[in-house]
Amino acid sequence: MQGLMIFLEVVVVLLLLLEVFVRLRARRRRLQQRDAQLSPEARKKVPLSSVQESPVSLPEVLPVHPHSEQGGALQEALSIDDLLNEANIYLEYGHYAQAATVLRWYVDLNPHETRVINQLLDTYLALADMDSYAGLLESLGEKSGRVPMDESWWRERVEHGLQQDPGNLELLVLAEKVGMAVPLPQEQGAEPPMTAEMALALVARNRDPHYGMAILWRAIAHEPLRLPLYAELLRITHQQHLLEDYINALILLYLTVGYKAKTLRERMLRAGEDLGNHPLWTVLADWDGNPETLRQLACSRQLEIPGSLPLT
Template sequence: MQGLMIFLEVVVVLLLLVEVFIRLRARRRRLQNRAAAASPNLSRDASVLPVKAVPAPPREVTAIPEAEKVTATLQEALSIDDLLNEANIYLEYGHHAQAATVLRWYVDLNPHETRVINQLLDTYIAMADMDSYADLLESLGEKSAKVPMDETWWRERVEHGLQQDPGNLELLVLAEKVGMTVPMPQEQGIEAVMTAEMALALVARNRDPHYGMAILWRAIAHEPLRLPLYAELLRITHQQHLLEEYINALILLFLTVGSGGKTLRERMLRAGQDLGPHPLWDVLAEWQGDPEELRQLARSRQLEIPKSLPGA
């Protein structure tokens, strides 16, 4: 009985859907007939109406008088001169930072003005701001097509900067770019601090092995626990077949890693043995971790042990 009721409900729904469909179809036909009846009248009426062309509005051409152009040029020249006058006033009263800001604006807009560039560089030196000094030279180098300075000017300016800040990495890189012999960082006879990051960056930019070894030794003296310094020094000495220098670096590496770095010590020792025979290979291979043995070995080779290194 329940199944019969469900069947009757389905039949009723279907009949309702059919009725809705029939009514919608009839309505659509009526709308189409009305549109067809109205279209001839609309076409006939439209053919009678005259067509008028709407003229386009006249185009206004605004011409800038020649006098206004001249005035704008004069105002621009006056504003640039005002910048320089403002900078000179700052310099007169010793406000170098404000003067440097104004001059840098001017130089960025006029990279061909050598006189103002020299004035800005001298201002940076007066401020002891050698990072800005090097940054300005580097930015001018990127605009080499617009700057008129010759090779002599570049050399003088880079050399002058290195005299003020011998360890400046950017200036050392610029020195190499302009073909200068890269100077060793030193200041008034006292060695400048050479960090591991600076040393590795300098070695990566300069392929001279003797320069690289000197830089790395200086960095090891300052930061003797930085293993990348030893890795780079051992690489250079091995590549150049410098047996004695390799052994010196290996002695300090042994002191640095101690008895705990057995795998690293053995690997570096095997690499050194490829350079040729030497009586110290057996001594280093048999070392049991006593730092006093390495200290004596270093003294016999006149090898200075950094003060902060274990066993110094």
């Protein structure tokens, strides 16, 4: 399962790189065509860098002197469009970290673009990167004369951040600045749901296995049909030689994929057997597809089954 996921990730990244390369080549051709249509006098005024770009990396497409010359203005328009297009490609394939990097470049150049700012803030929320979320709001607050957002927008954005990270100091300070009452800590059990995207992002940023397992169990309770959650949980428990925790994750995986996913189940079962002997290996190997058998097994192990898992 892990090998298949890595292979799919590599394919997606290669497709993204191909898409970016094609877009950059098309932009370069447009620049050359525009330059060919300019009069000799106008061509002399166009900076050489605006028509002799090399599509090496995204930072190189940013304009250096956006309003100095006609060619510079044309380069800026094309570069800005390319940044947004590339960010949208990253978002479409779920590569939020790369999308956040590109969108941040855009916002730094265009702090008045509310739509893109909202897109970047939503991307930070998907990543559960609350430090970057709060940092962006703080930097926008320092440029209050250049940003068009009204008081209701600030309140809404600060509130969204505090719902996900109630103890964030920067957000609490911003809440006071916009006249919001500082929210009280949430009662135990009232925490917001953990999505699969948030959980995987948090686990990638924090290498503590016990923290990662707790986050993944929360996400499985909220979205039990997301296979990447089980893949990551099985990876951590196997790496840490946590036999009982591996079996618990495997029982839920069996319930999720069902009897037809025989190849996947057998592969995960063989990986678990490497951790040591256990009487349940035979039970899981001989499973006949009856979900009630697994539910009784989970109950005997005091393993909570998410209510949204299918009964058959």
